[in-house]
Amino acid sequence: MDDLAAWKRLAPAGLLLVGAGLSTAVDAAQRRTTGAATSRWTGQGTVGLVLVNAGLCLFGESVRRRTRYELAPRGAR
Numbered sequence: 001m002d003d004l005a006a007w008k009r010l011a012p013a014g015l016l017l018v019g020a021g022l023s024t025a026v027d028a029a030q031r032r033t034t035g036a037a038t039s040r041w042t043g044q045g046t047v048g049l050v051l052v053n054a055g056l057c058l059f060g061e062s063v064r065r066r067t068r069y070e071l072a073p074r075g076a077r
Contacts, residue, residue, distance in 0.1 A: 003069035010062035017055030024048030 001009075025048030031041040 003065040003072070007062045007066040007069060010058050010065065014055045014057070014059030014062055017051050017058060019055075021048045021051030021053075021055055024051060 025045055028041045028045035028048055031044065
């Protein structure tokens with residue numbers, strides 16, 4: 001897969017995962033403040049943090065791919 005195609009796939013996926021992870025983590029924090037069972041909000045919060053980190057990794061890779069695409073000589077594209 002060339003760098004531009006990878007960027008087009010990775011950037012939106014990364015942003016979606018970051019958004020989903022933040023939403024999940026905030027929901028877990030709200031459950032914690034309302035007195036939900038510890039096992040419920042810790043598991044949900046952990047999943048939220050995993051989603052955020054995965055999204056940041058995908059988005060970082062997309063930035064790297066777009067940079068490589070922009071810096072490549074015009075004939076190599």
